[in-house]
Amino acid sequence: MGVHPTSAFRRKLELYDEALKELKHLRINLRSLLKGKKGDDDEGNDKDRRIRTTSPVRDDLEKLMEKAEDMKEMFGGIAADPSSVVPTALKAICQGCEFVEINWACKNIEEAAAREEADEFVAVVGGRLVESLAVSHKGSWIFITEVEAYMRGAKDVDDCANTTITVNYPETPRFVVEQKREYQNQWYEAKVYFKHFEFLVTGCLCGTYDDDDLQAFLGASLGNHVP
Incomplete structure (x- = not known):
């Protein structure tokens, strides 16, 4: 329900921020993992990484991060300016x-x-x-x-x-x-x-x-x- 954001809204904002940080960390870990055991940056390894990149996982992470950013922006704007809740x-x-x-x-x-x-x-x-x-x-x-x-x-x-x-x-x-x-x-x-x-x-x-x-x-x- 929408309204003047009090502690409940601020807590949600904190949770969104924490989730966003966790998603970014997870994406970094996935990319590090997908880099492979060879650890080289030559063209062959780049191709190998592209083949082994799990696209559905990567795409889902991107969508979750975008959603978290959108939620943070919306509720953050309301927290900063309560009048912004009114369309x-x-x-x-x-x-x-x-x-x-x-x-x-x-x-x-x-x-x-x-x-x-x-x-x-x-x-x-x-x-x-x-x-x-x-x-x-x-x-x-x-x-x-x-x-x-x-x-x-x-x-x-x-x-x-x-x-x-x-x-x-x-x-x-x-x-x-x-x-x-x-x-x-x-x-x-x-x-x-x-x-x-x-x-x-x-x-x-x-x-x-x-x-x-x-x-x-x-x-x-x-x-x-x-x-």
Whole structure:
């Protein structure tokens, strides 16, 4: 979930930096290993190295390093300038708004143990999710404008609670985009799982950080492409 980056964001940034260093080290070790036992730099050995270079491994490393760099750049920019979390396409809508990390915003919310507590839980958490911003490491974002709440696996609180559990009961809000299928049709849904509740996104604006365009969705389906 996107927001003003606090310690959670900074820790992620540190982890990305550590992963990047490890990948660079691994690539150096692989190249040293592939240099061969001869240790010479003549043309014949160069050819030998090219033949023995494991291209899929090298390509995967390159992709992982690029991904780590992209994630570091994105979250690093947000950490340095919290206002950068707001995409250009939402500047007018979010003018004057201040975002905070969602885990911090929901840290003192207790599990609902009765019907009245469940109603209050939905009101509080749902209110914080509406007009929140989910940010992807790929550079896309979803601005949530509407959610529906469903209780899961707690029949003693709600006799209509969903018993088909595909995600456990996270102690902190977890944003996911799930692929759904029915016969030959497929579509995507955005959800936030938190404790015994599922908040289905039924209204949102979507876009990417590299342009000013946006799409609007109303209803449970995000279409057949991941935003």
